[in-house]
Amino acid sequence: EAGVAQSPRYKIIEKRQSVAFWCNPISGHATLYWYQQILGQGPKLLIQFQNNGVVDDSQLPKDRFSAERLKGVDSTLKIQPAKLEDSAVYLCASSLIAGGPSTQYFGPGTRLTVL
Amino acid sequence: RKEVEQDPGPFNVPEGATVAFNCTYSNSASQSFFWYRQDCRKEPKLLMSVYSSGNEDGRFTAQLNRASQYISLLIRDSKLSDSATYLCVVNPASYDKVIFGPGTSLSVIP
Numbered sequence: 426e427a428g429v430a431q432s433p434r435y436k437i438i439e440k441r442q443s444v445a446f447w448c449n450p451i452s453g454h455a456t457l458y459w460y461q462q463i464l465g466q467g468p469k470l471l472i473q474f475q476n477n478g479v480v481d482d483s484q485l486p487k488d489r490f491s492a493e494r495l496k497g498v499d500s501t502l503k504i505q506p507a508k509l510e511d512s513a514v515y516l517c518a519s520s521l522i523a524g525g526p527s528t529q530y531f532g533p534g535t536r537l538t539v540l
Numbered sequence: 541r542k543e544v545e546q547d548p549g550p551f552n553v554p555e556g557a558t559v560a561f562n563c564t565y566s567n568s569a570s571q572s573f574f575w576y577r578q579d580c581r582k583e584p585k586l587l588m589s590v591y592s593s594g595n596e597d598g599r600f601t602a603q604l605n606r607a608s609q610y611i612s613l614l615i616r617d618s619k620l621s622d623s624a625t626y627l628c629v630v631n632p633a634s635y636d637k638v639i640f641g642p643g644t645s646l647s648v649i650p
């Protein structure tokens with residue numbers, strides 16, 4: 426079974442530029458999560474989708490971050506404009522149902538460096 | 541107080557040693573608890589769930605103390621391959637949402 430796919434794997438941009446990340450969850454998984462993991466910290470949930478609806482985006486900095494999940498499958502996360510503190514690994518995860526962490530499968534992440 | 545806190549580490553132990561990690565959580569209504577493992581520059585992967593009565597999986601033992609609001613992970617007979625960061629994960633009252641701790645780094649030395 427194919428895992429969660431993410432691209433790009435690495436991205437280097439300058440502050441105030443825009444960037445977008447893509448995630449393709451495991452086939453059939455209804456729930457999709459985006460996490461931000463800053464070096465030395467645990468992953469922090471940014472947004473959770475159930476199919477193509479948003480379940481939780483309470484920790485998403487909506488002034489610069491946006492995410493969508495069209496057709497309830499792939500998802501994109503965008504940052505516009507980027508700040509230095511956005512440097513982190515952005516992890517996408519999916520689960521078959523909204524069933525808690527035991528069912529979440531993570532992608533390899535996108536490592537973002539903002540200069 | 542942070543919602544989930546862990547031993548700061550890093551832990552550097554010789555092969556064959558026994559090592560224990562602790563994690564505390566602030567929400568007394570938390571329902572589910574897990575340990576994840578994250579290798580360097582890799583994604584987190586579920587190591588084991590933590591059950592109220594405690595549970596064991598090979599060399600790994602997880603314990604939960606609801607009264608004191610902490611969970612622990614014990615690793616016996618450490619292997620070089622156990623070197624990783626161990627993340628404590630707590631599922632608060634809201635079933636879907638999970639909170640990750642900052643992680644504890646373990647290095648097993650030959």
